[in-house]
Amino acid sequence: MLNLQSTTSDRWLRQVDENLEEILIDHAHCENKAARAALNLLVAYVENDALCRAMSSIVIEELEHFHLVRELIDRRGIRFRRIRQSNYGAQLAALIRKREPGRAVDRLLVAGLIEARSCERFDLLREHLDDVELADFYGSLFESEASHHATYVRCAR
Numbered sequence: 001m002l003n004l005q006s007t008t009s010d011r012w013l014r015q016v017d018e019n020l021e022e023i024l025i026d027h028a029h030c031e032n033k034a035a036r037a038a039l040n041l042l043v044a045y046v047e048n049d050a051l052c053r054a055m056s057s058i059v060i061e062e063l064e065h066f067h068l069v070r071e072l073i074d075r076r077g078i079r080f081r082r083i084r085q086s087n088y089g090a091q092l093a094a095l096i097r098k099r100e101p102g103r104a105v106d107r108l109l110v111a112g113l114i115e116a117r118s119c120e121r122f123d124l125l126r127e128h129l130d131d132v133e134l135a136d137f138y139g140s141l142f143e144s145e146a147s148h149h150a151t152y153v154r155c156a157r
Helices: 009-019 019-043 050-076 088-093 102-128 132-156
Strands: none
Touching: 009 019, 009 102, 019 050, 019 102, 050 132, 088 102, 102 132
16 A cells, blocks of 8 residues: 555664654654645645645644644653754655646655655554553554555645
């Protein structure tokens, strides 16, 4: 379904075990970025009604996910803070064409790829984590992330 050409490394799962707090904080930041990305697409292509409807739904869901992760962080007594962001998104953004209509297609496909990777990692976390609450939490997000991936790909067509 996700058609990713590579899978997440075992090294990433070892990092989860070593620093779960950082993973949770990063996850909250990623949900925030995902909401902003969808909102930016909505604003950039406001004349496309179907795209605007799809992006507004994603914005709402991503912000809900952000709040869910923040609540989880707060319940665990973890201090939410800024962290050093990876350059993953920036590296993908560098591949986006500069001119329309290719730019719109690339922006949607990059967002879809990021959602697909999130979906894959949420499934890995669900299987890997001994913490039942967290495993269930990541399992509950899987379907939504898969839906976002499919929406971005559909809108890019």
